[in-house]
Amino acid sequence: MSEQELPPWLREQVSRLQQLQQNLQAIMMQKQQVEIETVEVGRALDELKKISPEDAVYKTAGPLLIRADKESVSKELEEKKELSNTRLMVLTKQETRVKDNLKEVEAKINQMIAGAQGNMGNSASNLKTQNE
Secondary structure (H helix, E strand, O other): OOHHHOOHHHHHHHHHHHHHHHHHHHHHHHHHHHHHHHHHHHHHHHHHHHOOOOOOEEEEEOOEEEEEOHHHHHHHHHHHHHHHHHHHHHHHHHHHHHHHHHHHHHHHHHHHHHHHHHHHHHHHHHHHHHHO
């Protein structure tokens, strides 16, 4: 059965399912990027803890490296880490919500298909009874 042969109500649900799957994939990609960023920031903070306040610290500003104060760089990285953690929590909640919606739509599609098949079976048996 091709997609054009599907009843409109089923085609709509399948379309919704595909859209939810795309949303989930986008959320998971964003989540992975934020997780990588969080790990990188954590490593940078660990390295900063190992050096003395007198050691030179540089930070990027576009294509440049600029000498910076260890304390201010640490503070910036802590804020960035906190922001990443917050973003990660939001993405995790979105992921859960989309997964729940996916399950609902899949169940609805399965119900519709089962109902349609049941109706087709009943129609066929009714026709058979009428012809006898």
